[in-house]
Amino acid sequence: MPEREITYREAINEAFVQEMQRDPNVILLGEDIAGAPGRDDPDMLDAWGGVFGMTKGLVGKFGSQRMLDTPISESAFIGAAVGAAASGMRPVVELMFVGFCGVCLDQIVNQGAKLRYMFGGRAKVPVTVRTTIGAGLGAAAQHSDCLYSIFTHYPGLKCVLPATPADAKGLLAAAIRDDDPVIYFENKVLYETKGPVPEGEHVVEIGKANIVRQGTDVTVVALSRMVNVALEAADILNKEGISIEIVDPRTISPLDEQTILDSVRKTERLVVVDEDHPRCSMATDIIALVATKAFEYLDAPARMVTPPHTPVPFSPVLEKFYVPDAQRIVKAVMAVVPQKR
Amino acid sequence: MPEREITYREAINEAFVQEMQRDPNVILLGEDIAGAPGRDDPDMLDAWGGVFGMTKGLVGKFGSQRMLDTPISESAFIGAAVGAAASGMRPVVELMFVGFCGVCLDQIVNQGAKLRYMFGGRAKVPVTVRTTIGAGLGAAAQHSDCLYSIFTHYPGLKCVLPATPADAKGLLAAAIRDDDPVIYFENKVLYETKGPVPEGEHVVEIGKANIVRQGTDVTVVALSRMVNVALEAADILNKEGISIEIVDPRTISPLDEQTILDSVRKTERLVVVDEDHPRCSMATDIIALVATKAFEYLDAPARMVTPPHTPVPFSPVLEKFYVPDAQRIVKAVMAVVPQKR
Amino acid sequence: MPIKKDRLKWIYERMCLIRKFEDHVHDEFAAGAIAGFVHLYAGEEAIAVGTMANLRDDDSITSTHRGHGHCIAKGVDINAMLAEIYGKATGACKGKGGSMHIADMTKGMLGANGIVGAGPPLACGAALAAKLRGTDQVTACFFGDGASNQGTFHESLNLASIWDLPIVFVAENNVYAETTSTDYSMRVPNIADRAVAYGIPGVVVDGMDVFAVYDAAAEAVARARKGKGPTLLEGKTYRYYGHFEGDTILYRTKQEEQSYKDRDPILQFHKRVLEEGLLSEDQLAKIDQQTDTTLKKAKIFAAASPFPEPQECLEDVYVKYP
Amino acid sequence: MPIKKDRLKWIYERMCLIRKFEDHVHDEFAAGAIAGFVHLYAGEEAIAVGTMANLRDDDSITSTHRGHGHCIAKGVDINAMLAEIYGKATGACKGKGGSMHIADMTKGMLGANGIVGAGPPLACGAALAAKLRGTDQVTACFFGDGASNQGTFHESLNLASIWDLPIVFVAENNVYAETTSTDYSMRVPNIADRAVAYGIPGVVVDGMDVFAVYDAAAEAVARARKGKGPTLLEGKTYRYYGHFEGDTILYRTKQEEQSYKDRDPILQFHKRVLEEGLLSEDQLAKIDQQTDTTLKKAKIFAAASPFPEPQECLEDVYVKYP
Numbered sequence A, B: 001m002p003e004r005e006i007t008y009r010e011a012i013n014e015a016f017v018q019e020m021q022r023d024p025n026v027i028l029l030g031e032d033i034a035g036a037p038g039r040d041d042p043d044m045l046d047a048w049g050g051v052f053g054m055t056k057g058l059v060g061k062f063g064s065q066r067m068l069d070t071p072i073s074e075s076a077f078i079g080a081a082v083g084a085a086a087s088g089m090r091p092v093v094e095l096m097f098v099g100f101c102g103v104c105l106d107q108i109v110n111q112g113a114k115l116r117y118m119f120g121g122r123a124k125v126p127v128t129v130r131t132t133i134g135a136g137l138g139a140a141a142q143h144s145d146c147l148y149s150i151f152t153h154y155p156g157l158k159c160v161l162p163a164t165p166a167d168a169k170g171l172l173a174a175a176i177r178d179d180d181p182v183i184y185f186e187n188k189v190l191y192e193t194k195g196p197v198p199e200g201e202h203v204v205e206i207g208k209a210n211i212v213r214q215g216t217d218v219t220v221v222a223l224s225r226m227v228n229v230a231l232e233a234a235d236i237l238n239k240e241g242i243s244i245e246i247v248d249p250r251t252i253s254p255l256d257e258q259t260i261l262d263s264v265r266k267t268e269r270l271v272v273v274d275e276d277h278p279r280c281s282m283a284t285d286i287i288a289l290v291a292t293k294a295f296e297y298l299d300a301p302a303r304m305v306t307p308p309h310t311p312v313p314f315s316p317v318l319e320k321f322y323v324p325d326a327q328r329i330v331k332a333v334m335a336v337v338p339q340k341r
Numbered sequence C, D: 001m002p003i004k005k006d007r008l009k010w011i012y013e014r015m016c017l018i019r020k021f022e023d024h025v026h027d028e029f030a031a032g033a034i035a036g037f038v039h040l041y042a043g044e045e046a047i048a049v050g051t052m053a054n055l056r057d058d059d060s061i062t063s064t065h066r067g068h069g070h071c072i073a074k075g076v077d078i079n080a081m082l083a084e085i086y087g088k089a090t091g092a093c094k095g096k097g098g099s100m101h102i103a104d105m106t107k108g109m110l111g112a113n114g115i116v117g118a119g120p121p122l123a124c125g126a127a128l129a130a131k132l133r134g135t136d137q138v139t140a141c142f143f144g145d146g147a148s149n150q151g152t153f154h155e156s157l158n159l160a161s162i163w164d165l166p167i168v169f170v171a172e173n174n175v176y177a178e179t180t181s182t183d184y185s186m187r188v189p190n191i192a193d194r195a196v197a198y199g200i201p202g203v204v205v206d207g208m209d210v211f212a213v214y215d216a217a218a219e220a221v222a223r224a225r226k227g228k229g230p231t232l233l234e235g236k237t238y239r240y241y242g243h244f245e246g247d248t249i250l251y252r253t254k255q256e257e258q259s260y261k262d263r264d265p266i267l268q269f270h271k272r273v274l275e276e277g278l279l280s281e282d283q284l285a286k287i288d289q290q291t292d293t294t295l296k297k298a299k300i301f302a303a304a305s306p307f308p309e310p311q312e313c314l315e316d317v318y319v320k321y322p
């Protein structure tokens, strides 16, 4: 039986339904995650289901007690999620766009991430922070960041980046069940992409990379939406007789170092494709991993394919220039690929 | 005439005096940067001069109008500094400890750093944000971070990390005069260290690394206080006949890539010593720089000497384990140094 | 004090221009000609215009994601605004900012802003600069009902209060923050009731009545200009369109919408100036025509403008970077 | 309602214990035996103890950088507290937290906190958990006058208000935030005046009088327990030592200090219970002795405890990480 296909958005929604059914301690908090909070009219309640409709329908199934619309006060309600997690709940809180982290970072990184350590392991904080990332919608500099590198920088957090509908479902389930704080990064450009997703319980282990495509010539580590762009590039390169191995880490904290290192040991070449800002980023992190732990295998300079060191511009023309595309990956791969003849 | 020696703290204070005399638009804002604000009694005013006494005496010289003590509301007063900078002032605002960035990051990174770009270059934001970093004082997880890697990640900011009293003075002057937002990271363990500092105007160009010690066998890039630790290691290694070249980038955004690459081209070995958290950090950034741009010269795996991926622990015993020391640098260097015989 | 005739004309002109501009952008978005997140100001014109009618060119404002109205009222060139919204090189921000970030420092317009609640701290800074320099410039800080629950609101009002900063905090209470009504998000009837927490005046006005806004703003601006500190001024208003373009608006009723449209700020103004003989039909009709022309020119300008060169992406991050 | 005799004894015992603990830590810091940033609670005992006298063991609290008093009043083991402050392996946090992060989840003590204003959001979470589970647990959230200018104060009071969360927000107004007096940092005489902005009760009490605190807290806790929502309770108090250990305290006068010491909460209590015949000299003396003994034991425990193994640094970051 071929697996049914659903969208990334539907996969997220399905994970919520299943996890909320499974565990009454799972609650959701965020701005307009249901919509029209406090209204008696059932047609109005659930007016949005989140700004991109990811949580649509949940309030009808689980009620307003478990679908808590919040005022615009991210520090308070994300901090409340952390406090509730430390008090035995399993909250999933939405930060609408990752660029808004500047108004609430403290509650995530100084409270959520550090409580357990500061308390000598005598607390746990099973909170999931969902947020949206990525350029491509003309949303300009404050609504298009990725910034997962920053969260990865902080010890105490786990960071997951689903690139496919199946991983969107499986990693969300894993994040919710995890006893540590997990930041779950949804790429807003992926919401409408479709793919096969198991119907029943589906959990993707945190810390396990996925070899999206096997290959022999160059290891291409691609993150989030860049996995799809790398697949495009792979097809183009295939025609040139170049075979790339695409590794999707899926979780970046913890990082599945072994899978990346094994791949590089095989291909002896590394290109990292990352939509986040280039400095002190996952791109540099992965390259440093290889340069310190598999240096002897590396047979050409590593390459980063990232946006330039600029904020995200608005104009479609500029944004297109900004976001890495298949051509740039092709170029980077061609530059390091062993000459075949 | 031998240059007089003053402390890092005194050097900072001196830069303030000179820059405030030079330009009436320079104002300082922060919590208790004078102390006892609003008091008539002149003995009380200036009760602290900043939590570590860095700005002591300035209110007596320049008055309360230019030394603005603030309530505890970092978003408001750092945002006010950004707004004043965009309106023609040249504010220097203090974030008492970098770990507090979580309560005000938005005003720094989404406003300060991005205004110019979002406005198509039709604004400038000459604000300096001073903050303190580093472990070693038993200040535990929320008061001992470095986090400069996070600020480096954001396009639109410049980041400077003085390691010596002379650079403390010269980089502060440069930061204040710079037309872009600059984050100035003071290492609180360095305040009492002494060194020669020019008495008159002294400006250290932003974006220029310093070769602290010439060497031939291994390039050791060390940041902030780690420069001193690297010097200790250099002395130990010298006795073993190993010569390291210590490069202090001083400014990490922009990074003086040339100086680092030139050094590695010479030594063919790289160790980076960084007190910040290890993931997506300056350590990975510098290694990625070399692995992408001077790979052919690198003759051994690059090495990172950093704290472990944990928050900063309180207990002196644990904190000592946490912070990189000379022995760890020696070990890293020994592991990559070419066998001499 | 009665408003001078020229000011009245200006008020009508600006309100019409905002309305027409927003209606046009709405249509263009529906037609797929505009990308991104676009929040329209139609319905709220009286607040921006009534406030700005009391400001000078050298006064400053901070704005929100819903910033077109503030821009137009503060005198930002609408050609450059419209071009910006299309992402053209001739835009107010060379196409880099888009609808959510239109700014014009030369007009004291410190930018629309995509972060809810980000404006008040910046406004404190602009006001502080004026105060320290001893000018009598005033800053008006616009923000929504939703923003008044954000921490920056509290911090900034407190800072402005203790430093007697020359600011008018203008709360645009349009009943909703996205889908969330003020009934749910706060337990006090008025945002202005929060002024008590800072020991400053809090004033509520009908934000659909530009005369009421004008009068209250006049007092608040005068107070600020005299160095007597900030005021929190709340206008009760409504946005006619959805939260952003594309919003299905399932969270409010048609009756509620109509009840505000019945008190439309432009119609109200029109009616009153005629009734009181302040302006004539002819004068109003002429302004109507002029604003049509202005908008038409802006459309032509924006359409004819080129997109930026892709490499423009790399410019304007820093004043100087190696 | 008169306080039961056992409760009175407990109150006296806890206040004495806090005072003696803090005096001891002060001496130890001066002697160089303790590292880091240490903020002492001496002088403010009535607030922690008067509030906690109304809480149950399964109620929660959030605290501040000045947390020793809250810990002791909530029943955290003082052996583990003192060991923690020295960084010993037997500390409440195995030496990882130190003075600024002492916690004990089993006692509902959600941690001292190094970030000013970080407690209120966490308190909302603890209270939300109780509310959603339908228990009648209450959360007390302690914070200082300085913290009440932080954005999280505003956001959290608003959230607690609209959700009717079972919280008592306890403002410890000790006149100063570091060197900055409330005269400068706010334009309202009382923090409790800010309750108006959230439509919740605001109450001011003499924070040097444990009876006054007890009564006000009793009412606020009862209200919260009944599901009637939060209260903002402000106690006017004073810290006897500097902001942190090492502070030269140049920002206040000896007279001011003395004026508070004249109303010392422990002496006041002592005097009143004797005058009103609530407790006897003997009873008080016995408690005095007991607390001396308790502290002495803690000193011995802490001194005898080992430091953690250095590699302990690597543990307790995650529940599970590869």
Ligand SMILES: Cc1ncc(C[n+]2csc(CCOP(=O)(O)OP(=O)(O)O)c2C)c(N)n1
Residues within 6 Å of the ligand: A031, A072, A074, A096, A100, A103, C039, C064, C065, C066, C114, C115, C116, C117, C143, C144, C145, C146, C147, C148, C172, C174, C176, C177, C178, C243
């Ligand atoms: C910090 C932050 N949180 C959330 C958002 C998403 N958002 C954009 S506009 C908006 C509603 C704002 O409501 P209000 O302040 O009332 O302004 P209005 O849209 O009604 O003009 C929200 C939640 C944001 N942009 N920034």
Ligand SMILES: Cc1ncc(C[n+]2csc(CCOP(=O)(O)OP(=O)(O)O)c2C)c(N)n1
Residues within 6 Å of the ligand: B031, B072, B074, B096, B100, B103, D039, D064, D065, D066, D114, D115, D116, D117, D143, D144, D145, D146, D147, D148, D172, D174, D176, D177, D178, D243
């Ligand atoms: C966000 C943040 N800003 C600044 C500080 C530095 N700081 C520590 S305690 C303190 C004063 C706090 O004053 P208050 O809230 O009145 O508490 P008190 O010390 O008087 O008990 C400050 C400014 C901090 N720890 N966190």
Ligand SMILES: [Mg+2]
Residues within 6 Å of the ligand: C144, C145, C146, C172, C173, C174, C175, C176, C177, C178
């Ligand atoms: Mg609104």
Ligand SMILES: [Mg+2]
Residues within 6 Å of the ligand: D144, D145, D146, D172, D173, D174, D175, D176, D177, D178
């Ligand atoms: Mg205080």
